[in-house]
Amino acid sequence: MAAPHRFDPTFTDNVINSMGPKTSPRMRQLMAGLIRHVHDFARENELTVDEWMAGVQMLNWAGRMSDDKRNEGQLVCDVIGLESLVDEITFTLAHEAADAPTATAILGPFFRADTPWRDNGADIVVTKPDDAEMAFMHGRIIDFATQKPLVGASVEVWQASTNGLYEQQDPNQVEFNLRGKFKTDADGRYYFYCLRPTPYPVPDDGPAGKLLELMDRHPFRPAHIHILATHEGYRPLTTQIFDRKDKYLDNDSVFAVKDSLIVDFVPRDGDSKAALELKYDVKLVA
Numbered sequence: 001m002a003a004p005h006r007f008d009p010t011f012t013d014n015v016i017n018s019m020g021p022k023t024s025p026r027m028r029q030l031m032a033g034l035i036r037h038v039h040d041f042a043r044e045n046e047l048t049v050d051e052w053m054a055g056v057q058m059l060n061w062a063g064r065m066s067d068d069k070r071n072e073g074q075l076v077c078d079v080i081g082l083e084s085l086v087d088e089i090t091f092t093l094a095h096e097a098a099d100a101p102t103a104t105a106i107l108g109p110f111f112r113a114d115t116p117w118r119d120n121g122a123d124i125v126v127t128k129p130d131d132a133e134m135a136f137m138h139g140r141i142i143d144f145a146t147q148k149p150l151v152g153a154s155v156e157v158w159q160a161s162t163n164g165l166y167e168q169q170d171p172n173q174v175e176f177n178l179r180g181k182f183k184t185d186a187d188g189r190y191y192f193y194c195l196r197p198t199p200y201p202v203p204d205d206g207p208a209g210k211l212l213e214l215m216d217r218h219p220f221r222p223a224h225i226h227i228l229a230t231h232e233g234y235r236p237l238t239t240q241i242f243d244r245k246d247k248y249l250d251n252d253s254v255f256a257v258k259d260s261l262i263v264d265f266v267p268r269d270g271d272s273k274a275a276l277e278l279k280y281d282v283k284l285v286a
């Protein structure tokens with residue numbers, strides 16, 4: 001009997017069934033799903049060799065562009081909403097309870113694991129842009145179940161400068177500018193000076209930017225500050241907060257905005273370092 005034509009869906013079953021017995025159940029499930037969906041995608045769209053090869057070249061381009069300062073593969077996932085979708089799935093599975101703790105948001109490609117500790121009250125704006133609007137950010141890390149403050153919890157923050165660049169993208173910023181890791185004090189509080197964040201475009205000189213252009217989409221993200229809060233015995237929380245005044249809240253190029261993560265910068269009196277203030281409490285779940 002002749003082999004089934006490749007258009008025939010039984011071909012897909014053959015590929016899936018070629019997995020051996022040592023494959024883990026989860027791997028088998030994920031690969032079966034992935035193979036089924038990409039085969040269906042190819043069949044439904046009558047994908048040509050040229051179109052498939054363009055996709056391969058985009059993946060290779062993303063790989064070539066990626067290093068410890070740039071995670072282009074992640075950015076490609078971001079512009080098609082995949083990191084936001086898996087973030088939402090993970091959050092929903094973890095918290096079936098109606099009353100949710102602080103919402104999560106995607107980590108994004110500019111996190112640095114080696115960010116230095118700074119003392120509460122420090123200024124993360126080491127390279128100060130001329131057009132900086134300074135803000136005093138403060139809040140508490142709280143146990144979601146008891147609403148009690150958590151002492152000695154860690155809060156890591158990072159943000160882009162007003163020129164739209166994170167420090168690792170910009171040779172004119174001091175290393176670790178606009179990043180810091182803080183420990184909550186005896187009242188569970190953290191506090192530091194930062195910039196009022198400004199909207200900026202995701203890097204669009206690579207495959208993610210090319211995809212955006214081909215889809216006739218803009219690269220802008222609303223102004224945001226990244227937060228990673230951790231405490232022993234609690235689920236680590238990765239999130240971002242967004243300035244309510246931003247014009248890109250409804251069309252973030254990486255689809256990360258959630259209503260509960262929109263915050264208000266308010267005027268701050270009597271502080272020569274900052275004319276604005278932002279209070280943000282983070283609720284962790286054990």
Ligand code: MBD
Nearest residue numbers: 078106107108109202254
């Ligand atoms: C960013 O700054 C970011 O936070 C995300 C999620 C994606 C691209 C650039």
Ligand code: FE
Nearest residue numbers: 108110224226
């Ligand atoms: Fe970011």
